[in-house]
């Protein structure tokens with residue numbers, strides 16, 4: 261694409277997608293713009309406004325704005341506030357959008373039309389997209405769109421945002437509008453809101469629906485019977501535990517074949533390179549740095565994809581908000597809001613989106629408590645570290661019907677969750693917070709996960725992981741290789757070259773700090789680049805051991821299994837349950853809280869916990885004879 265093709269965002273008319281949470285705004289946005297923003301079956305997926313360009317029929321282009329879902333133009337949560345700010349042009353450097361596309365879930369008009377009426381009262385050019393038209397039709401909800409358009413005084417179209425061309429009617433209507441009614445800058449002046457009274461709104465919704473879609477008022481919920489099981493206080497918890505358990509078993513048992521293949525591939529590549537290149541720094545960089553280091557992280561791709569497969573299926577099925585209700589009681593007792601469930605669950609992928617997702621939490625202290633414990637959820641960057649250590653030290657054995665490795669991984673995730681609950685409980689004590697906020701959350705319908713969404717989601721995950729391996733992990737590994745190879749030792753040096761290098765000396769210094777935890781100097785070095793990305797600990801260990809003259813023909817796992825006492829493995833695992841080192845999370849916390857003291861407090865408390873946990877684990881393990 262040449263620079264001329266790139267649309268200038270200032271010149272294009274802007275179209276904002278506004279609607280209730282979970283009505284399919286982002287799915288529509290992705291269809292219109294070709295973007296890949298996250299879509300999932302629960303309220304509060306989008307928490308920041310996103311921009312994209314849509315090419316419409318007839319050569320028109322518009323800038324499309326995807327917004328967080330809102331129940332009303334009176335914001336109750338920080339994400340709803342974002343929506344209102346954008347609509348009123350209160351964001352710095354941004355004008356009021358030229359056109360509003362109100363998006364409504366056609367299966368739930370009784371609720372969705374309230375916001376549509378509020379939007380109408382703004383008096384700005386708008387239209388209504390009745391999304392989920394496919395589901396509405398299947399449920400026998402008939403909507404007279406002409407009548408509805410007449411009642412609302414704006415165009416109404418039906419859309420199906422999960423179908424390839426499900427946005428066609430919307431695109432055509434946009435073009436029609438642009439032709440007949442080009443953007444008028446006079447309408448874009450910020451103005452004060454005067455919203456209709458709530459009871460009057462409800463009456464108006466009823467009146468309109470009786471005229472245009474009487475069947476929408478008689479919707480039956482199909483899901484009550486299933487919910488009686490899924491949200492049952494005993495069966496529900498059993499179902500949740502069983503689900504999570506299957507996930508962790510699968511991460512180990514399904515992944516072994518592709519992982520072995522990738523590992524064998526890298527081993528062969530290393531041998532081939534060693535055989536075909538003259539000895540020297542370049543060969544060492546390729547073999548010890550790139551192949552033993554970054555390649556060692558790539559091996560974990562299958563496990564990450566399996567974990568995300570399950571997360572995506574759960575996200576799309578509509579199960580997650582139900583689990584939030586199920587756990588609301590437990591969460592309330594430790595001082596977390598039930599709304600914290602989804603942000604915390606997102607943190608299993610990465611704490612950064614988890615911290616952002618706390619914008620759906622109304623009260624500041626609830627939100628802060630959730631932010632502070634989010635990094636205790638086991639993010640996917642920890643998976644390679646856990647998997648390496650479990651693969652090396654935990655024998656391939658079955659305990660009853662369970663695989664011992666899967667069981668250990670499950671235990672580590674549970675350790676993270678339990679610690680988060682404990683820390684939240686302490687916060688509650690410190691802040692004397694006892695007010696319990698009842699959980700108000702909309703239950704989405706159950707849905708069979710769409711293959712398209714699933715495939716795109718997995719592809720996106722694979723891309724993110726590969727990009728990390730190819731950029732930050734690779735760069736840090738090369739840097740570490742450099743620091744571990746230079747300066748070269750003088751003639752007559754009796755130890756290995758790495759012990760003489762910068763990294764070797766730094767490792768010896770850090771070892772003093774970490775020796776009480778049972779960490780040797782190789783681990784101590786690896787923890788430093790791990791500050792930027794946790795997986796780098798794995799690649800760094802690969803490089804450090806390869807340079808220690810242990811031979812690259814040995815895979816890392818058997819090597820450390822041979823060299824480290826079991827107590828060190830347990831201690832390092834305990835360290836990583838808390839592992840304070842993730843700069844991007846700390847930066848996200850600074851952004852979201854707008855204060856330095858929170859990320860600093862977070863790093864400090866996590867470091868202390870990690871150190872204590874590893875220390876105690878190591879001592880106990882040594883005492884029990886694992887030293």
Ligand SMILES: Nc1nc2c(ncn2[C@@H]2O[C@H](COP(=O)(O)OP(=O)(O)OP(=O)(O)O)[C@@H](O)[C@H]2O)c(=O)[nH]1
Pocket residue numbers: 279280281282283284285286287288298299300301302303304305306307327328329330391392393394395419420421422423426576707710713
């Ligand atoms: N069957 C069907 N499903 C849809 C349609 N549009 C969206 N979905 C599904 O509805 C769910 C919600 O879609 P999103 O696009 O994330 O909704 P959103 O309005 O952006 O939600 P928030 O960002 O939370 O406000 C996802 O599971 C989508 O796959 C549709 O037209 N038909």
Ligand SMILES: [Mg+2]
Pocket residue numbers: 285286287298305306327328329
């Ligand atoms: Mg969205």
